[in-house]
Amino acid sequence: MYPLNQTGSAGALRPGAAIARPYQAGSSQDFERLYRASYSRVLGTLIGVLGDRAAAEDCAQEAFVKAYQAWPHWRPDAPAEAWLHRIALNVAVSLQRRQRLREAGELVRRLGRPAPPPDPALAAEHSELAAALRRLPAKQAAAIVLRHYHGYSNREIAYALGIPERTVASRLAAAKARLRVLLGGR
Amino acid sequence: MAREEGNFDVWLSAELRRELSPHSLRPAPAPRFLFQRRRRRRRLPLLAGPPAALGVKAATGLCVTAFAVVATGAAVTGSPNPAVWGAHVRTAVADCKSALDRGQRGWGDCVSTVAGQVQPDAPAPVIEAPAGTNAQAPSVQATADLKKSAPNGKTRPVRSVPTPDSENQREPGRDGSG
Numbered sequence: 277m278y279p280l281n282q283t284g285s286a287g288a289l290r291p292g293a294a295i296a297r298p299y300q301a302g303s304s305q306d307f308e309r310l311y312r313a314s315y316s317r318v319l320g321t322l323i324g325v326l327g328d329r330a331a332a333e334d335c336a337q338e339a340f341v342k343a344y345q346a347w348p349h350w351r352p353d354a355p356a357e358a359w360l361h362r363i364a365l366n367v368a369v370s371l372q373r374r375q376r377l378r379e380a381g382e383l384v385r386r387l388g389r390p391a392p393p394p395d396p397a398l399a400a401e402h403s404e405l406a407a408a409l410r411r412l413p414a415k416q417a418a419a420i421v422l423r424h425y426h427g428y429s430n431r432e433i434a435y436a437l438g439i440p441e442r443t444v445a446s447r448l449a450a451a452k453a454r455l456r457v458l459l460g461g462r
Numbered sequence: 463m464a465r466e467e468g469n470f471d472v473w474l475s476a477e478l479r480r481e482l483s484p485h486s487l488r489p490a491p492a493p494r495f496l497f498q499r500r501r502r503r504r505r506l507p508l509l510a511g512p513p514a515a516l517g518v519k520a521a522t523g524l525c526v527t528a529f530a531v532v533a534t535g536a537a538v539t540g541s542p543n544p545a546v547w548g549a550h551v552r553t554a555v556a557d558c559k560s561a562l563d564r565g566q567r568g569w570g571d572c573v574s575t576v577a578g579q580v581q582p583d584a585p586a587p588v589i590e591a592p593a594g595t596n597a598q599a600p601s602v603q604a605t606a607d608l609k610k611s612a613p614n615g616k617t618r619p620v621r622s623v624p625t626p627d628s629e630n631q632r633e634p635g636r637d638g639s640g
Contacts, residue, residue, distance in 0.1 A: 308493070315490035320482040329485060337494040344495035405477045424471065425478040456470065 299356050302348035311340055314357045317426060318364050324421035325368050327410035335371055339364035354435060361422065361436035369414045408458035416451035423448060 296313070299306040315336065322332035343363050350359060409417045415437050422428040422436055433448075434441040541547075558572035 308496075311493050311495075312490055315493075316486040316488070320486045323482055323485050324478065333491075337491075340493060341495045341498055344498075403477070403481060405474075406481055420474070421478060421482070424475045425482055452470070452474075455474075 298352065299350075301350040301352065307344055307347050310356055310360070314360055315340070317357065318360055320425060321361060321418060321421045322364055322368055324406075324409055324425065325365070325414050325417045326371070327406050331371060332368075335367045336364060339367045342367065355432055358428070358432045358435040361418070362438055365414060365418050365436065368418075372414055404459060408455055411458055412451060412454060416447065416454065419444070419448050419451050420455065 299310055318339065319332055319336045322335050323329055326332050326335065339360065343360055346363070350356065409420065412420070419433055419437060422433050428436070430441050430444040433444045437444075437447070439447065555573050561572065562568065
């Protein structure tokens with residue numbers, strides 16, 4: 277696992293990576309630099325959690341708008357990218373909640389009628405893993421993506437999920453166990 | 463078991479890279495927060511510019527006009543309630559009618575004089591009358607006084623309010639005693 281640098285990006289301290297200048301809270305130029313450095317990583321997490329690229333892009337942009345508003349209050353001791361992930365995951369959880377409410381409303385509206393067949397184009401786009409991740413709770417799916425795709429440490433994952441660091445390992449174990457079940461005991 | 467777990471972790475990482483890396487390779491689009499920041503800046507001059515100043519002036523004018531109307535009505539009648547203003551005018555008209563003999567014309571001038579009273583310090587006879595007395599009597603006297611002092615000289619001679627005493631004084635003459 278790679279240690280966290282002051283910019284909050286684990287990737288920036290990988291062997292051979294240049295040491296980035298630390299961010300300054302409230303600086304618009306630094307926030308634009310943070311956006312360029314972390315947008316694709318935040319987007320990757322959101323695609324893993326939501327399973328829908330368009331929704332993930334929308335969430336990512338909304339998260340950066342919220343983060344920009346809160347940027348003057350960011351503290352340098354908090355890893356910047358994990359801080360962004362935390363905001364983005366909250367936006368994603370809210371979106372999922374709204375989607376579930378909408379789905380429940382549609383279910384009530386079409387009571388007694390057969391459900392429409394799934395869109396074959398969308399079905400082909402989603403792999404077995406993507407479908408399983410989508411069925412996990414948002415924060416469990418995020419923990420999987422942050423650890424196994426971004427290589428985040430327990431501390432970064434704890435900050436991104438807003439949980440104590442000592443509970444990260446148990447959360448990850450629970451998420452993986454559920455994922456294995458969903459993948460058919462792989 | 464540990465080996466299985468390790469295999470699963472390796473498989474999971476490889477699958478996630480395969481799924482998510484193509485999305486991550488695309489360049490970041492134009493940031494939305496920049497547009498929001500610019501839009502906010504554009505709003506501020508509108509709030510502080512000439513339209514805002516005109517709006518404030520219009521609102522101030524409306525407030526002053528409304529206050530003037532209420533203050534005038536309240537000064538004349540002694541009450542801020544517009545219903546009282548209407549009652550005041552009705553009372554004045556009734557007084558003007560009763561000040562003349564039945565069938566006699568010309569109470570329009572009397573009403574005009576009452577309607578023209580806009581002096582803030584003008585007494586409000588209807589309101590100021592003590593309770594239990596005829597509130598119309600003082601206003602009739604005031605109307606008669608105003609008519610007497612009219613400067614254009616076009617006013618007709620004003621009869622005083624008939625009282626039982628004056629009626630008694632006239633009666634003997636009408637009987638042919640004078």
